[in-house]
Amino acid sequence: MESTNTPTPLFEIRDLQVRYGDMKVLHGINTDMPAKEVTAILGPSGCGKSTLLRVLNRTLKLTPMARVSGGTVKYHGENLLQHPLGEQQIRKRIGIVQQRPLPFPMSIRDNVMFGADYHNKTSSGKKNEQAQLYLEKVGLWNEVKDRLKSPGSRLSIGQQQRLCIARSLANRPEVLLMDEPCSALDPDSTAKIEDLILKLQEEIAIVIVTHNLAQARRVSSNCLFFLNGTIAEQGKTAEVLNNPVHPSVQAIVMGKEG
């Protein structure tokens, strides 16, 4: 008999429910997310996409009154919400890039090495080497190599977003969650970040929240379509976006809604 060796999904989410106070925002999410692939999360504003990312990165509790009220999330087969590695290590392994670039009040080099330095206590010489590595990875090295000591906030918005991605990558995460990373960027900067996502998927899993259907087609292999705190459709991106079954998803994909 031939054995089917299906790899364990990176995340197994079952009946996940999240509340903000009395308001339920996720109503029983069920999905699996594979390793080393790009998964796009689509859907209108306020349907719980960013909330799911916060659950995965274990930062939900930083939002006042937010809590997981039911269900399970497994990461490599273990309960993510009470993972033996602890909250800080999980946040290191499952990095997140916010919608708005948020450089910290320090130099470009220190921004890149902020998390990595905390976790690994790198020496000053090695810090420069490491910073160069991650700045090259996000295609920012040539633009900033002569001003590594100047503040991160002096960069353009597009450069700041790539700096924030470099900062997350320097933590050497296994998963990178991206919450509408291009929503504040011009087309040129957006293209650079999309190229980066395609390159990174060879090394890590990426989950990207986006409103841009074309972007989801360009960068992701799988997609989840959220509507009102539930997954209305999920599957291969091309399949979901070319042949949607749910009427509201159809309307959004055809451009009649949203």
Add this chain to the structure above:
Amino acid sequence: MTVRIGNTLYYIFVWICGLIGMALPVGIGLYLLINGSKILDISFLLDSPRGSPLGSEGGILPAILGSLSLTAIGLTVAFPASVGSAVYLSEFCSSLRLKSYSRLLIESLAGVPSIIYGLFGYAFFVVLLQMGTSLIAGGLVMAIVMYPIILITSQEAFDAVSREYREASLALGIDHTEWIVRVLLVKSFARILSGVVLAVGHAMGSAAPILFTAAVFYSAGGIRLSQPVMTLPTHLYFLVSEGVSFENAFGTALVLVIGLLVFNSMAMILRKNIQE
């Protein structure tokens, strides 16, 4: 037509208000400069009060040193205490009720007339803790005067750092201390500094809190924690209330104002450098 007249009148009103805002400090400054500059020279700054009645001649060096020492002690105690309290209220206190009550109390404390601080300082530090009228007792009262002002501005500074920064920092797996020390405090420092400037200006110019706790009319000795000191605002008060010398009083006032201007300017330069 009516709208145009209304707009013009409003424009004129705003201009007049702006002019008053500019004229008031410039006018007071010029008045002090004209009256105080007659006496202001190096010997006035470096000499002790002399003459009969005492203070009608000589300078104000002990008062300058006393004011600087009181402010330095006050700031050394108040700065870490108030910033620490603000960090607790912003980052660790989860009870919204406790936060709002403490806010109310701190704002009330900031509004308390400074003579009340003086009376409390006298009863508590001078009498109860037996510190006597001394630099340390006055310095601690100064700290109480500065505390609510720095605390309120620090808390406002922390609130102005968006919640997204907190999330972005902690999402990297760092601990709370790292976030507070390397991001929150650094991002808020320029605003906290504004609070320090306000507090120092307020404390340095107040005579009432130190009148019963630290100040004497004349002090020939050096600066010691256990000894009373001369200060600029109380010296000014004695010179005027006892009719000793109006000329010296204006000179003293001018030194006090210049001192505050120098301190504010230094803080502004530091704030600009930090922001850059």
